[in-house]
Amino acid sequence: MQRNRISQQPARSEQLLFLTDDQIRQGIEMMFFAYRGFTADPDLILETYTYGRAHHRAIHFINRTPGLAVNDLLDILGVTKQSLNRVLRQLVNDGLVDSRIGKQDRRQRNLFLTDVGEKLERELSDAQRKRIRKAYSNAGPEAVHGFRKVLEQIIDPSLRDKVLNRANEKR
Secondary structure, three states, rough: OOOOOOOOOOHHHOOOOOOOOHHHHHHHHHHHHHHHHHHHHHHHHHHHOOOOHHHHHHHHHHHOOOEEEEHHHHHOOOOOOHHHHHHHHHHHHOOEEEEEOOOOOOOOOEEEOHHHHHHHHHHHHHHHHHHHHHHHHHOHHHHHHHHHHHHHHHHOOHHHHHHHHHHHOOO
């Protein structure tokens, strides 16, 4: 009997981690649709501010590390300085982010969310946490553990240790 839906029991070949190209393609497509779902609620919220996903990512990481240096945010996001400056300028001008001169190095700019920025970050994250919590709950602990392992392996190997160390520091 051939599988028509991914949500059915895995075929014996999948249990042995032998996946066909079609099964890999299905996984890739599911990632696209999962990402679309994961970003849908925040996108609606961001539209009311005329912000995009770049703003969301900046707000997220500034919230995770108050006082984050601009250069560190550049490194985390992997974007150009010009692109980040456009986003940060708008967030600062709109009163969501406070950019302060570094205490040790006056050339450095450290970023903090304002009360308004924290409120928006909470609204954006709450929407995503709700979706992730429901998915994790429905999938069960073994699936959650497996999903985390898959995500870890998708991260570029040159960044993996850095990303995982950062995630573990925030627990």
